[in-house]
Amino acid sequence: MKKNYLMFVVVLILAIGAHGALIGCKKKGSSPFPGSGTLAGWEKSSETRTFEPKDLWQYIDGDSEQYIQAGVVSTSTSDYKYKGQLEAVVDVYTMSGPDGAETILERGQTKDAKTIAVGEEGLQYAQSITFRKGAHLVRIVAYQANVESAQALVALAHGVEANL
Amino acid sequence: MTSRRDFMKEAATGALVLGAKSSLGLPRGVNTHAEGKPKVVIARDPALHGSDGKLDAARVSALLDRAISTYTGQHKTVEAWKRIVLDGGAKDKVVGLKTNGLGGKGISTHAVLVLAIAERLQQAGVKPGNILIWDRNVRDLQACGLTINTDPSRVRCYGSDVAGFEDAEETWGSSHVRFSKILTRECAMVINLPILKDHSMSGVTFAMKNMYGVVQRPQDLHASGCNPGIADLNAFPVIRQKIKLTIGDAMTSVYEGGPGFRPEHLWQPNALIVGEDRVAIDQIAWSILEKKRAEMGLKTLEAAGRPPRYIATAANSTHALGVNDPQRIRLIEV
Numbered sequence: 001m002k003k004n005y006l007m008f009v010v011v012l013i014l015a016i017g018a019h020g021a022l023i024g025c026k027k028k029g030s031s032p033f034p035g036s037g038t039l040a041g042w043e044k045s046s047e048t049r050t051f052e053p054k055d056l057w058q059y060i061d062g063d064s065e066q067y068i069q070a071g072v073v074s075t076s077t078s079d080y081k082y083k084g085q086l087e088a089v090v091d092v093y094t095m096s097g098p099d100g101a102e103t104i105l106e107r108g109q110t111k112d113a114k115t116i117a118v119g120e121e122g123l124q125y126a127q128s129i130t131f132r133k134g135a136h137l138v139r140i141v142a143y144q145a146n147v148e149s150a151q152a153l154v155a156l157a158h159g160v161e162a163n164l
Numbered sequence: 165m166t167s168r169r170d171f172m173k174e175a176a177t178g179a180l181v182l183g184a185k186s187s188l189g190l191p192r193g194v195n196t197h198a199e200g201k202p203k204v205v206i207a208r209d210p211a212l213h214g215s216d217g218k219l220d221a222a223r224v225s226a227l228l229d230r231a232i233s234t235y236t237g238q239h240k241t242v243e244a245w246k247r248i249v250l251d252g253g254a255k256d257k258v259v260g261l262k263t264n265g266l267g268g269k270g271i272s273t274h275a276v277l278v279l280a281i282a283e284r285l286q287q288a289g290v291k292p293g294n295i296l297i298w299d300r301n302v303r304d305l306q307a308c309g310l311t312i313n314t315d316p317s318r319v320r321c322y323g324s325d326v327a328g329f330e331d332a333e334e335t336w337g338s339s340h341v342r343f344s345k346i347l348t349r350e351c352a353m354v355i356n357l358p359i360l361k362d363h364s365m366s367g368v369t370f371a372m373k374n375m376y377g378v379v380q381r382p383q384d385l386h387a388s389g390c391n392p393g394i395a396d397l398n399a400f401p402v403i404r405q406k407i408k409l410t411i412g413d414a415m416t417s418v419y420e421g422g423p424g425f426r427p428e429h430l431w432q433p434n435a436l437i438v439g440e441d442r443v444a445i446d447q448i449a450w451s452i453l454e455k456k457r458a459e460m461g462l463k464t465l466e467a468a469g470r471p472p473r474y475i476a477t478a479a480n481s482t483h484a485l486g487v488n489d490p491q492r493i494r495l496i497e498v
Contacts, residue, residue, distance in 0.1 A: 057383035061266050061376075061423050062365040065386060087269070108421060111461075112428065127427035141425060143270045144217075 032092045032136070033078045034159040042156055045087075046079035070103045071096035073135075082152045086144055090160060093137040101132035118157045119164075126150065129157045133164045201494045202441030202487050204448050207231035208497070212415055212434040219415060225280045231411070231436045232284075234498050245288035249353070252408040257352035259290055261297045262407075264358045264374050265304030270425040273357045273413045275309035277436070281355065281411065282319050292319045298346045300377045301325040329380040337482075339396035341379040348402055356410040356442070360433070360449050362422035362457075366390035367465040367472035369423050370449040371410045371442035372398045372485075389470055395478035398442060398485050410445050412437035419456040431456060443478045443486025444493045450475060451490070 036043040049059070053072050056064035067075070074094045081087055095101050102121070108130060109123055116122040119138070122131030127149065128141040138160055142149050209227045214220050229241045238244035249255060261281060265272040282295050293316040299305050301323040302312055313321045324344035333342050347354065358374035365386055366373055372394045376382035385393030397403065414437050420429040433452065439445045450472055454464055465471050479488035487493055 057386075061382070062363055062369075062386050062390070063422075063424050064383070065365055089268070110420070110428065125428035141270075141427060143425070143427075145427070 030163065032076070032138070032160050032163040033090060034156070034163065039155055039159040041083045041152060042159070043081045043084070044078055045081045048076050048078045051075045051077075066107065067093055067095075067104065070100035072100065080156065082148070082156075086142055086146060086149055086152060088140060088142040088153065088156065090156065091139045091141075092160070092164075093139070095135045095137060097135050098132070101135055101137040104137050105130055105132050116154065116157075118154070119161050122157065124150070124154070127153075129153050131157060131161065133161055136164050138164075201492055202439060202444040203235065203494045203496065204437065204439040204441070204444050205231055205235045206414075206435050206437050206448070206495065206497045207234065208433075208435045210434055213432055219274055219276050221276045221280070224274070224276045224415070225283075227436055228277065228280050228284070228411070230498055231438045234496060235438045241284060242287050245284045248409060249285065249288055249290060252353035254290075254294075254352040256291075256294070258294050258296050258350050259285055260346060260351035260354035260406075261295065262354050262356050262374060262377065263297060263299045263305065263308050263310070264377060265299050265307035266377065267359070267361060267418075267423050268307050268425050269309075270427070271359065271361060271416065271418055271422070271430070272304070272307040272309075273359045274415060277411070277413055277415070278308065278310065278357060281357070286319075293317055295319045296346065296350060297321040298327075298344075299323050304377070324378070324380075334400060336400050337392055337396035339385060339393060339400075341381070341385075341397065341400070343400075343402060344378050344380075347378045347406060351406060353408045354406050356407050356412075358410065358412050360412060360414040360417040360437070360452070362418050362420050362429070362453060362465075363390075363470070363472075364422065365470060366394060366474060367468075367470040368446060368450045368453055368475075370412055370437075371439075371445040372474065372478060373446075375403055375407070378403070389473060391474040392477045392483075394474040395480075395483045395485065398478060399483045404485075407442070409440055410438065410442055412445060412449065414449070414452065417453075417456075419453055419460060420462055441486035441493075443475060443488050446472065446475050446478075447488045447490060447493065448495060 033048055051059050053068050056075055072093050073096055077091045079089050113123040116124040119131035119133035127145050130139045140153055140157055142153055207227050207230045209223055212223050232241055232244050233239055236244040261278055263273040263278055278297055285295055305321055305323055310321050324346055327345045329342045329344055330348055333340050356374055358370045361369045363369040366389055375397050414433045414435040416432055418426045418429045419431055437445055475488050478485040
């Protein structure tokens with residue numbers, strides 16, 4: 001009886017660990033969003049908003065369908081400002097597995113995308129970066145472009161990646 | 165301004181002789197519907213965006229005036245706006261301006277256009293408090309660059325999240341919806357101010373799709389590429405009766421990856437698209453998007469698996485919302 005109980009506890013611990021690794025959770029309660037002052041020049045300028053799949057339409061309307069089909073579990077978003085001027089938004093989509101993140105990343109890729117060394121696969125455009133890490137798909141978009149924006153976005157992407 | 169050729173065409177169809185009127189009541193001989201031929205005006209200004217990439221407010225106002233003058237046939241824009249309000253049944257009543265801020269900052273109806281329209285309405289005698297700029301919620305309005313205001317002594321601006329939705333659910337075809345009280349109770353007429361975008365499900369989002377922002381649960385209407393959801397929604401009597409005019413914002417657009425902000429697919433058509441027939445407007449908008457997609461080497465929307473089939477559905481005899489045959493649309497580009 002005692003042996004069975006111990007076996008159950010071991011299996012449970014392994015299962016929880018495997019699930020955590022699968023969805024890429026760092027630890028319970030940790031946020032992927034770098035706080036103000038943690039990355040040079042970047043300030044987190046809004047509260048984090050989180051959407052369950054059933055509410056995702058409120059944030060991205062019809063776009064939500066492709067994320068739901070790809071197995072999105074949760075979506076979080078926050079606004080950022082660089083040096084008080086450049087505005088950007090960071091979206092973190094947590095999928096049920098890495099396949100979902102890969103599907104969305106591939107679907108959005110176009111010829112003018114440059115690969116970038118962030119996460120397991122990253123794409124950079126003039127005003128945006130999309131990358132995946134584990135079951136996470138991260139999309140960072142700047143609303144303006146200036147001489148500093150491309151490098152600043154890369155720094156922000158690495159900051160988010162480190163928290164995943 | 166009606167050209168001699170237009171005049172002859174309209175005379176031939178009998179529109180001038182019969183003195184036919186559009187739904188706004190404007191005389192067809194100089195403007196909106198030749199018999200069976202809805203009019204759509206595309207007004208363009210290639211210099212609309214300054215060197216800093218921002219819209220030039222003065223040029224936007226001038227473009228709006230040109231679009232409205234061309235559409236109504238009224239040289240004096242103040243007179244044109246007076247007629248629009250009067251014929252829309254909104255004299256001394258509330259005129260709504262329905263924006264679209266769903267795509268977020270960067271791809272929402274531009275505040276500079278909305279405010280230019282509000283200014284022209286005031287010049288035409290509409291009291292500031294009788295102008296109500298609205299959308300789904302605070303966030304959508306802020307995405308347009310607008311400031312929330314509920315003070316009735318000034319132009320008002322707030323969302324359905326403040327006004328609420330009707331308790332009663334209404335049904336048309338397969339659609340079951342609850343309308344915003346802003347549409348049902350506050351506005352006598354609404355000017356539709358969508359922004360032209362590619363849409364991951366419906367293919368095109370513009371004049372008709374903007375009505376998704378007037379109901380409580382638009383997500384229920386997205387099945388099968390929003391078809392027949394979009395057509396059904398536009399067929400509800402309250403929308404048919406109150407959405408009198410569309411002034412489409414095609415100053416900035418996304419030709420791929422919409423409806424959200426996709427800077428990598430952003431483009432500046434620098435245009436306003438004006439009309440009353442939302443089906444005709446969406447048909448024209450579809451052709452504009454396809455032309456840009458072809459230029460960029462992208463698949464057609466059909467090949468991409470998201471043709472905007474709702475446009476033909478809206479034009480069918482069941483819905484009878486307007487005209488989708490390009491040969492039967494009177495397109496004027498200025």
